Amino acid sequence: MIELDFKKGDGLIPAIAQDYQTGDVLMLAYINEESWNETLKSGYATYWSRSRSKLWKKGEESGNRQVVKEILIDCDEDTVVFKVDQIGGAACHEGYRSCFFRRLKEDGEVEIVGERVFDPSVVYKK
């Protein structure tokens, strides 16, 4: 059984969620040992919320869960890639398919290049 190196980052390592079909990077979040085990057990990407200091079952509120199709582990065992099927089509809490929906332009400003799938004010009832 492979062991991830949770020590380096105070118990947390980054997990990159990538669309298993398109290869688009959807988001980056952090996992601790508990969320790693929960991901393996449940088959759904489960992170650790740094802001809320709790286990974060991605999509629990919005319904946009991530079915983990494949897991890749890096050479240092301190980063993982979750290749996922993004239920609902949007990973970002702002309603975009990917959290990386902005591209840096030559002039240092950004432009939106991502596709918006839902209106967050409706989904999260803010």
Added chain:
Amino acid sequence: MIELDFKKGDGLIPAIAQDYQTGDVLMLAYINEESWNETLKSGYATYWSRSRSKLWKKGEESGNRQVVKEILIDCDEDTVVFKVDQIGGAACHEGYRSCFFRRLKEDGEVEIVGERVFDPSVVYKK
């Protein structure tokens, strides 16, 4: 000019290097403000080495530099994607195309799925 949020992670944020043609995730490393500015100025992915505590011009030793073709910024401004042209074809110091060259199997062991491009004992003259 967009400002990245370097405060959250003690001056460092993760940067995901992704092959701009295949979409493969090649590696994850960290950047601080200095390496971010150097990346923008030089056009080559430049990280901050946590182990050596110094600016890390990726590929300086191996020649496998990363030409940054596009930069994506996430919703929280605390993670970036560098879409790169990986010179030499290998991002990993172990000689693989991607640092994520191992896949987790059902039994908890890993199998090598990545392509080895060079022999690190030759390139780094260990």
